[in-house]
Amino acid sequence: MEEQKVTPKQVQKPGGGPLAAVWDFFASVKLTVILLIVLALVSVIGTVIDQTEPAKNLQMLAGMFGPANAQGALEFLVKSGLTNMYHSWWFVGLLSMLSANIFVCTIERLPRTIAIVTIRQEPLTDESLKSVNMKDEKRMKADASSVKEKAKAALKSMGYNPKEAEVDGEIHLYAEKGKLTRWGVYVVHASILVVFVGALIGSFWGYKAYVQIMEGQSVDAAQLTNKPLLRNLGDEVPLGFQVRCDKFELETYASGMPSGYYSTLTVIDGGKEVAHKRIRVNDPLDHKSIRFFQSSYGPAPGNAILILGISPKQGGEEKFIEVRQGGTVPLEGTPYFLNVGQVFANVVMGPEGPVVEGNEYEGSSGANVVILDKDKNVVETIAALQRFPSQEPKSVPFNIHIGDYKVGPGAKYYTGLQVTYDPGVWVVWIGCILMVLGILIAFFTSHKRVWIRIKPTDKSASTVTIAGSVNKNKYSFEADFKKLVEKVESH
Amino acid sequence: MAFDINIKFFEIATFSYLFAMVFYICYLAFKNQTVGKIASGITYFGLLAHTVSIGVRWWESYKMGADIGHIPISNLFESMSFGAWTIILIYSLVEMKYKNRTFGAFIMPVAFLAMTYIFVAPNISKGIEPLVPALKSYWLHIHVITSFLGYAAFAISFGVSLMYLIVNTQEKDRVYFFWTVCIGLVVAVFAVLIADAVQLTQSVFAQGQGKHMMEGSFRSSIPAVVALSYVFLVAILAVSWALGMKIRDMLAGFANTSEQLDEVAYKTIAIGFPLLTVGIITGAVWANSAWGTYWGWDPKETWSLITWLIYAAYLHARLTRGWRGKRAAILSIIGFLAVIFTFLGVNLLLSGLHSYGAAG
Numbered sequence: 024m025e026e027q028k029v030t031p032k033q034v035q036k037p038g039g040g041p042l043a044a045v046w047d048f049f050a051s052v053k054l055t056v057i058l059l060i061v062l063a064l065v066s067v068i069g070t071v072i073d074q075t076e077p078a079k080n081l082q083m084l085a086g087m088f089g090p091a092n093a094q095g096a097l098e099f100l101v102k103s104g105l106t107n108m109y110h111s112w113w114f115v116g117l118l119s120m121l122s123a124n125i126f127v128c129t130i131e132r133l134p135r136t137i138a139i140v141t142i143r144q145e146p147l148t149d150e151s152l153k154s155v156n157m158k159d160e161k162r163m164k165a166d167a168s169s170v171k172e173k174a175k176a177a178l179k180s181m182g183y184n185p186k187e188a189e190v191d192g193e194i195h196l197y198a199e200k201g202k203l204t205r206w207g208v209y210v211v212h213a214s215i216l217v218v219f220v221g222a223l224i225g226s227f228w229g230y231k232a233y234v235q236i237m238e239g240q241s242v243d244a245a246q247l248t249n250k251p252l253l254r255n256l257g258d259e260v261p262l263g264f265q266v267r268c269d270k271f272e273l274e275t276y277a278s279g280m281p282s283g284y285y286s287t288l289t290v291i292d293g294g295k296e297v298a299h300k301r302i303r304v305n306d307p308l309d310h311k312s313i314r315f316f317q318s319s320y321g322p323a324p325g326n327a328i329l330i331l332g333i334s335p336k337q338g339g340e341e342k343f344i345e346v347r348q349g350g351t352v353p354l355e356g357t358p359y360f361l362n363v364g365q366v367f368a369n370v371v372m373g374p375e376g377p378v379v380e381g382n383e384y385e386g387s388s389g390a391n392v393v394i395l396d397k398d399k400n401v402v403e404t405i406a407a408l409q410r411f412p413s414q415e416p417k418s419v420p421f422n423i424h425i426g427d428y429k430v431g432p433g434a435k436y437y438t439g440l441q442v443t444y445d446p447g448v449w450v451v452w453i454g455c456i457l458m459v460l461g462i463l464i465a466f467f468t469s470h471k472r473v474w475i476r477i478k479p480t481d482k483s484a485s486t487v488t489i490a491g492s493v494n495k496n497k498y499s500f501e502a503d504f505k506k507l508v509e510k511v512e513s514h
Numbered sequence: 515m516a517f518d519i520n521i522k523f524f525e526i527a528t529f530s531y532l533f534a535m536v537f538y539i540c541y542l543a544f545k546n547q548t549v550g551k552i553a554s555g556i557t558y559f560g561l562l563a564h565t566v567s568i569g570v571r572w573w574e575s576y577k578m579g580a581d582i583g584h585i586p587i588s589n590l591f592e593s594m595s596f597g598a599w600t601i602i603l604i605y606s607l608v609e610m611k612y613k614n615r616t617f618g619a620f621i622m623p624v625a626f627l628a629m630t631y632i633f634v635a636p637n638i639s640k641g642i643e644p645l646v647p648a649l650k651s652y653w654l655h656i657h658v659i660t661s662f663l664g665y666a667a668f669a670i671s672f673g674v675s676l677m678y679l680i681v682n683t684q685e686k687d688r689v690y691f692f693w694t695v696c697i698g699l700v701v702a703v704f705a706v707l708i709a710d711a712v713q714l715t716q717s718v719f720a721q722g723q724g725k726h727m728m729e730g731s732f733r734s735s736i737p738a739v740v741a742l743s744y745v746f747l748v749a750i751l752a753v754s755w756a757l758g759m760k761i762r763d764m765l766a767g768f769a770n771t772s773e774q775l776d777e778v779a780y781k782t783i784a785i786g787f788p789l790l791t792v793g794i795i796t797g798a799v800w801a802n803s804a805w806g807t808y809w810g811w812d813p814k815e816t817w818s819l820i821t822w823l824i825y826a827a828y829l830h831a832r833l834t835r836g837w838r839g840k841r842a843a844i845l846s847i848i849g850f851l852a853v854i855f856t857f858l859g860v861n862l863l864l865s866g867l868h869s870y871g872a873a874g
Contacts, residue, residue, distance in 0.1 A: 070816045277579075459791060
């Protein structure tokens with residue numbers, strides 16, 4: 024559809040031989056289509072194999088290969104990176120190939136685009152008239168200069184800024200607009216690389232952590248849950264300042280379902296209170312780019328009454344007993360006692376057992392239940408849970424799980440905060456904005472060119488030729504072109 | 515006071531779409547302009563009822579309590595209803611712009627199936643529910659609205675692409691097999707939903723509601739029904755395969771549609787793709803503000819990315835590799851299958867953060 028002959032400058036290819044072959048390999052759009060489809064296909068694998076907790080796949084594997092082989096199959100999955108496949112070397116490799124593909128294609132095509140954008144539009148010739156998208160010719164009973172004025176007005180009213188020329192006694196008007204659209208595709212492609220760079224910055228220097236703060240207390244470090252790749256931080260990240268939880272509030276709907284929870288936090292930096300905010304789930308506290316998200320909550324030690332379900336291992340009726348946190352009760356039918364430690368509201372099953380990391384949708388309440396002998400010596404500690412199976416105690420013939428827990432009025436809570444630091448997130452957002460802008464420019468604008476040639480036939484008559492070209496969105500340009508023709512040729 | 519006036523209007527809209535579909539099919543079969551106009555009229559009526567249903571639901575949520583009130587796009591029922599509404603809205607605009615009613619027979623079933631599915635599925639709650647804290651965000655609203663506008667555009671591209679394949683069939687080749695299977699499956703889904711609806715009304719009188727989809731067919735407790743379902747499925751596919759040429763002949767009477775179909779399929783993707791992009795990005799912004807992570811590779815996110823990748827492949831194939839016609843149409847159909855899976859497959863089969871939108 025390119026009606027103008029453009030000879031792009033020869034692109035400098037790096038060396039010859041194998042390097043040039045690699046370059047040519049990445050210069051192909053066929054590769055792009057293949058990479059996009061391959062990425063789509065392999066991404067499916069990660070949605071079938073659970074990526075959050077490898078152990079969750081055991082049930083599916085048992086169904087596929089039999090219970091005996093499930094553990095072995097899981098080990099194979101873990102080794103081949105399929106349980107963390109979006110970070111595996113081959114997935115990152117595919118993304119790198121896509122990046123190289125985008126980069127090389129951009130370098131290959133840029134000279135051609137620059138040539139198209141910088142080339143000056145020339146007046147219409149009989150030769151160029153052959154290759155335009157649309158044309159119209161009419162004899163008009165008006166002299167050339169009045170037709171010219173009319174045509175000029177018509178072009179201006181449609182947003183064109185026409186240039187004038189006179190060639191062999193013919194009057195030429197020509198104009199173009201929407202050149203910007205030629206850059207749209209480059210903006211989109213660059214934006215994808217920008218997003219990748221942002222993601223890399225985040226994984227090299229950013230982290231995720233979790234911290235619990237009792238009401239009235241403060242912390243200066245958090246437990247890392249996602250470690251940065253290029254910083255050695257150990258298991259705990261020092262925040263560099265202190266965060267105090269002044270107050271925790273829980274609101275519920277009439278049904279008892281939580282409708283919102285809030286923590287009032289104060290940041291103490293250099294001995295001074297520098298920030299103060301009441302945070303809720305969607306509204307974090309931000310200090311020095313470290314953000315604190317409301318993620319969970321639970322009763323502070325000694326503030327909850329736990330209802331434990333006790334069921335005999337060999338089967339039989341389940342009994343419920345109430346234990347205050349920190350309190351000790353005898354376990355009926357055994358010489359042992361139960362003691363309840365900290366209660367967590369948001370526990371999920373990690374690969375090595377329960378971890379306090381969840382949010383209110385997937386988490387379960389959980390507590391450490393300590394089994395004591397008659398002299399109150401610790402025999403064992405198990406994690407009792409509400410929504411997941413509890414750990415099985417070895418010392419007593421009972422299974423213990425959490426039925427529910429109650430918090431009395433005026434009880435104190437702890438707040439569970441997710442702590443994140445991602446220096447790359449702004450780069451990602453810039454990439455996203457560029458992507459949307461680029462797509463809008465690429466899809467919804469077009470490079471339009473129009474030519475009007477007025478050939479005087481005698482003093483009061485002339486032949487008008489109108490031509491138009493567009494690089495895309497032909498149908499909407501057709502309507503525009505018709506309007507232009509009507510305006511110029513109307514009486 | 516029961517807050518179910520919105521459901522009444524929802525039912526009116528659903529039946530309107532069903533009748534509109536029948537009239538659109540008759541329009542193709544008899545090529546009678548009056549029938550076509552009636553089909554469009556019923557569609558507009560259904561769209562109106564549907565709009566009222568969504569508006570009333572919004573109003574009713576505030577009537578239930580000021581803290582419960584929210585724009586009705588938060589659970590599976592509400593968002594699918596909104597999705598079907600968008601499909602009909604965009605379809606009506608396309609019909610007016612191209613002055614062509616032939617697409618109707620291919621678009622209405624998609625919207626009608628979506629409506630019937632959420633109405634019949636026993637584990638989808640139709641009631642207005644309070645929002646959990648994480649869902650109270652404006653980003654979420656932009657996310658859902660742009661995503662569904664995109665999905666609706668893709669739905670239309672799907673219907674039109676299917677039509678393209680039919681119109682351009684010369685012989686019973688692989689492409690013929692592909693689209694007859696597609697049509698057969700749509701018919702089979704229809705049958706399954708009707709069987710479920712019958713099963714549902716039966717079991718309401720007997721012992722409460724059913725527990726799964728397809729209890730009236732493939733997952734029935736009666737082995738004979740299951741066996742019969744498979745026989746029917748094979749029969750439907752065989753009939754679709756046998757009658758495919760008849761369907762083509764029915765459509766062939768409408769002049770110069772082939773190039774226009776290709777154009778509409780591309781145009782709707784060119785509109786859907788930016789919307790999906792904005793949908794994914796606003797979803798990321800929302801996740802970042804709610805959980806501190808903009809991208810977590812949870813199944814829903816990943817499937818929306820898969821959909822994005824397929825349509826990106828379509829655009830590259832079409833714009834730079836010159837893919838037109840059949841190959842482009844097949845890619846567009848596969849893209850929409852990914853859309854359906856992003857929305858339903860992930861919610862019903864896979865787990866993840868988006869489970870708040872899940873059935874249950």
